[in-house]
Amino acid sequence: MFLLYNGQLIPEDQLRLPLTNRAFQYNDGFFETLILEEGRVRYWPEHQERMAEAATALHLLLPQELLAGQFPAQVALLAQQNRCGALARIKLRVWRAGEGLYTPQTDRVEWMVTAHPATEPSTVPLQAGLCQTVHTVPSPFSQFKGFNSPVYVVASREKASRGLDDLVLLSPEGQLAELTFSNLFWVKDKTLYTPALTSGCLNGVMRRNLLKKAPQHGWQVAEVLRLPSALEEADLVFAGNVTGLRPLASLQEHQLKLDAALFSEVCALL
Structure with a gap:
């Protein structure tokens, strides 16, 4: 399986994160779960709204590539690479870059996207x-x-x-x-x-x-x-x-x- 790490496509087993990673140390970030259906991200505008609100609350500077129109296309290519089929579960993780203790060194972020096959949800009450x-x-x-x-x-x-x-x-x-x-x-x-x-x-x-x-x-x-x-x-x-x-x-x-x-x-x- 492959993932996107700061926009770069890499095999999952090649991902290396330092112990100083602020997501691991302080939960200093957020995530979004998206559904990709037939190559399109469901409710992408609403996801963008929530990402912007989360970034504002955490004082994070979202990179343009996460807000640009081509991001759903990147996600679709990742899902295709992972042979997810018509329906994929996408998870976008965003966290503050840098090290430090509670006081951040920067408001810049790092990010990662994973894609796995999904199934239609149950309709049983x-x-x-x-x-x-x-x-x-x-x-x-x-x-x-x-x-x-x-x-x-x-x-x-x-x-x-x-x-x-x-x-x-x-x-x-x-x-x-x-x-x-x-x-x-x-x-x-x-x-x-x-x-x-x-x-x-x-x-x-x-x-x-x-x-x-x-x-x-x-x-x-x-x-x-x-x-x-x-x-x-x-x-x-x-x-x-x-x-x-x-x-x-x-x-x-x-x-x-x-x-x-x-x-x-x-x-x-x-």
Whole structure:
């Protein structure tokens, strides 16, 4: 397998990073997970938005090659080199260059892209629970994907131990935030709801896209702070990330409404 390291195509086994690497030492960077479909990056403008926001929050200077129009073409060539087929999972990692302790020596970055074959996500409704071991940690950094992700690691471990498909993470105040690998949405009376960013949820690419597209099709949208009981009253509850949308069938063994026609209507917004 090959990867892109600062724009250079190299075999994965030739990658060498120093122990002073700031991603390893301080989690001083961020990452983006992208889906490449038939040679095109899904939701590339939304990914660019989030990359710019992450760079601003971390005071990083993104190189022009990550923002230029030819970057998706570079990614497509990498996926082709790795024989990923029509669907590929792309991971872009960006971290601060240089050494130093907590005080950086520079705001320049280094970056790496990997590409692996992907499969179409399952459409089977999710059996979910409420996370009991951890909660979100709202901060200026919680809206993008950082290298330091113990909340999601611990929550995913709990999910596996409980034999569930996913868990709903709550804010420190006990309000709905997100799932372990997706944003959370629900529909009630033709209004699309999703937790507000102050809950500590990720400002996901699919979240951005739905909040833009829904009003264009006559939907009302609302970013809110709500208790878990709001999901029991919803007409539809679903998860969404860059791979797509997936309905929730249950939460804490409580059966949720699952309107197939309504879910198809939501999917048609994309």
